[in-house]
Amino acid sequence: MxxxxxxxxxxxxxxxxxxxxxxxxxxxxxxxxxxxxxxxxxxxxxxxxxxxxxGRVLDAKTRHTVALAVSQANGCDYCQAMHAYVSSELGGMAHDDIELARAGSSTDPRRAAVARFAQRVVETRGQVSDADLAAVRGAGYTDAQIQAIVTVAVVFLLTNFLNNVNRTDVDIPAAGAANTAA
CATH class of the missing domain: 1.20.5 (Single alpha-helices involved in coiled-coils or other helix-helix interfaces)
Structure with a gap:
């Protein structure tokens, strides 16, 4: 409640x-x-x-990947439901990609690096290691893009915190629910 x-x-x-x-x-x-x-x-x-x-700093699937990875790492049930729904219904992400993003991965190697890095940002409270930075850079991200990844992660941390404090009742349809009507 x-x-x-x-x-x-x-x-x-x-x-x-x-x-x-x-x-x-x-x-x-x-x-x-x-x-x-x-x-x-x-x-x-x-x-x-x-x-x-x-919406201006990274492509939509990368933002969705960050949202899912951060919400999972932060244990926000409401945001996990919301981002799974939005990623599926508005972002065109497949169920497998959504689950992989939650686990800090992706079928796309670049997005996998972003998911892992976003989770490391949360887990370390921004005190990422040189190896964490090297991994995301190794996937082809510039320092400007790394700033964008951190910014997107922090925006989702804000809503994670608000929803975790509130224990917001989940009212989001299950991802794919809109497509199941026969």
Whole structure:
């Protein structure tokens, strides 16, 4: 059960309503994480702004890979469900790739290096080793791209922390659920 107050539809501050309307348009519903964040429109705006900005720094499958790897390493059940759903339904990732990303790997060698590196960033609280940097560089990532990987990881850590503190009730359909209707 969630531990922070989620405003009802009638209680959502006016400053958060347009954002929630956009989320509803994207997902077809307002996921619990966003509904809860609406209690503080400034926090909701920060999360949405950061999520919008990271869309510019890495390709979508790499961002999804980081999100899955970080959420698994951080033990965030809500974010694991959300990112599995988004990766599958909006990002076109196969179930096997989603599971590999959670495990710090991928069928794509470059994304496997990113997944491992993102998990090392979480596990070491950013105190990665020279070998960790060498591995991601060896996969062809530049220092500028490594900065982007760390930035994306930290944005997902923020939502992991918010959802872990709240113990947000998982309301995300299982990945693939939208495609199972006959």
């Amino acid at each position: 969630s531990r922070l107050t989620t405003p009802t539809a009638d209680e959502v501050p006016a400053a958060a309503q347009a954002t929630l309307d956009g989320v509803r348009a994207q997902f077809g519903f307002v996921p619990n994480m966003f509904a809860t964040l609406a209690a503080n429109p400034a926090v909701l705006d920060i999360v949405m702004t950061l999520q919008g900005k990271i």
